[in-house]
Amino acid sequence: MANTSATQLRRVALEQFARTGFAGASLGSIGEAAGLSKSSVLYHYASKEALLTAAVAPALAEFAEVVGSYPASGGPEERQRFVERFIDLLLEHRLAVHIFINQGQSLKGIPVIDRANALVHQFGEAAVDHIPSVADRIRFGVALGGAAYTLVATETWSDLDLTENDEIRAALVDTVSGLLADISATAGTH
Amino acid sequence: MANTSATQLRRVALEQFARTGFAGASLGSIGEAAGLSKSSVLYHYASKEALLTAAVAPALAEFAEVVGSYPASGGPEERQRFVERFIDLLLEHRLAVHIFINQGQSLKGIPVIDRANALVHQFGEAAVDHIPSVADRIRFGVALGGAAYTLVATETWSDLDLTENDEIRAALVDTVSGLLADISATAGTH
DNA sequence: AACTCTACTGTCCGATCGGTCAGGAACCGA
DNA sequence: TCGGTTCCTGACCGATCGGACAGTAGAGTT
Incomplete structure (x- = not known):
């Protein structure tokens, strides 16, 4: 329960936003690092901004x-x-x-x-x-x-x-x- | 001689690369801030990377x-x-x-x-x-x-x-x- | 007047971006 | 067996990206 796709995405996104910058980190690369597609990222979080907020x-x-x-x-x-x-x-x-x-x-x-x-x-x-x-x-x-x-x-x-x-x-x-x-x-x- | 378009571009680019990140700063916005078009930026510097290098x-x-x-x-x-x-x-x-x-x-x-x-x-x-x-x-x-x-x-x-x-x-x-x-x-x- | 060079621009291109949408697979209680 | 829900996906869209390129205005040169 603790290691859902949503929490995994938050972790990966936090790291990429910090390392590459918000503009430099794409939803595709975040999804890829989490083992998901870009579409799946947007399924869990309505937008890139929402993902940052959650992270x-x-x-x-x-x-x-x-x-x-x-x-x-x-x-x-x-x-x-x-x-x-x-x-x-x-x-x-x-x-x-x-x-x-x-x-x-x-x-x-x-x-x-x-x-x-x-x-x-x-x-x-x-x-x-x-x-x-x-x-x-x-x-x-x-x-x-x-x-x-x-x-x-x-x-x-x-x-x-x-x-x-x-x-x-x-x-x-x-x-x-x-x-x-x-x-x-x-x-x-x- | 000291304040050519090329040096002005270097200054503006340095500031935007630092503030917005390399990925987040576009050649268009850098040119705009320097009073030039995106094409002019690429006239003075062959690529975005070359601009960073010069800056x-x-x-x-x-x-x-x-x-x-x-x-x-x-x-x-x-x-x-x-x-x-x-x-x-x-x-x-x-x-x-x-x-x-x-x-x-x-x-x-x-x-x-x-x-x-x-x-x-x-x-x-x-x-x-x-x-x-x-x-x-x-x-x-x-x-x-x-x-x-x-x-x-x-x-x-x-x-x-x-x-x-x-x-x-x-x-x-x-x-x-x-x-x-x-x-x-x-x-x-x- | 014809030519050249420098500074600059608009237009176009392929790639990638964030985001929408319709649908598929697996599991659900009934 | 069925409809519903959850999780996930590929296809697609408009916008924007870096970059290529042809062309133009103007100042000098001859």
Whole structure:
């Protein structure tokens, strides 16, 4: 029941949309990779856009939850918990995150992408709100963006299994926590 | 002489290839944005692939130079100089870097992209060679990948002029240097 | 005036795109 | 055995893609 054609299509589509881009991935090649015809893809999902929506929906929901839990004001232990949640989100949904980051602008107009863009914007505003200096905002961007990018790059250029790799998770949490700790140290003085 | 149709086309093409993806950007839309017809685009560049090649050529040349100057063994002051060169490269050629990072896999087979991929690979190998621990490799990835991503994201979601912004450059150099300093500190002990 | 070269364009072509539609095969409870 | 539902398919359509090609306007040259 868990491995239906519909879920298989979602998986394949997510990967191709992330790798080749939404425009570059054709319904035919997605169907072929899933062992189906183009017509069958359109049987399960009414349109290419609907397939994209279904493919990124779980990531979007979890992303919204994590962004909502951002501790604008809070102690270092709350911040630590947030970083871990964020890293876990990136690990689990790195393909969807890759789509949001790299195609968020060119796919404007597609509702699910607009919702993701709104979340990113809201996240950025919340962060900028309590991070006054340019240097600290850059640090914030390098920390979170760097973590997101590193996961995609690692998967692209090596063959490590990221989902089950606690060492990588720990290293990411450590690096990002370190960067953000520098921020709260200086931001706390304003 | 500097602002010919050919150079204008290169600029427009670089931006559209980065934003919409190589597959998503059509010769017609590139020509339209440059005030020319699709036929004129193909007059100046024999094919879409040739246009891509011409658009990223300067970035690729400089990238090769910078990667070649990577100080596998060297003091902290050499490392500092390398970081500054790298950040300047990202600032100047961030659109091309964006293409290399995000479309390097899907555009395999195009010579100029293969050359860029080889450089990235060579860069990664050189780094991994003298960075033994997983934690430090992650730190390395977050530092350089995060810097590259942050520039593109900043340009995407804000309207700052990055080329002339010394504050951002300084913040990036500082952040990346800090991360890499942690690496040389621990890597020196092996 | 005739010629040449450069920059540019409109038209046409085959391939591929997303999407529609009619229908086939397997299984269903009645 | 039958009608209904689910899953899947090939054939087809209009649009758009990258690219080929013939031709034109204009500036120089002789």
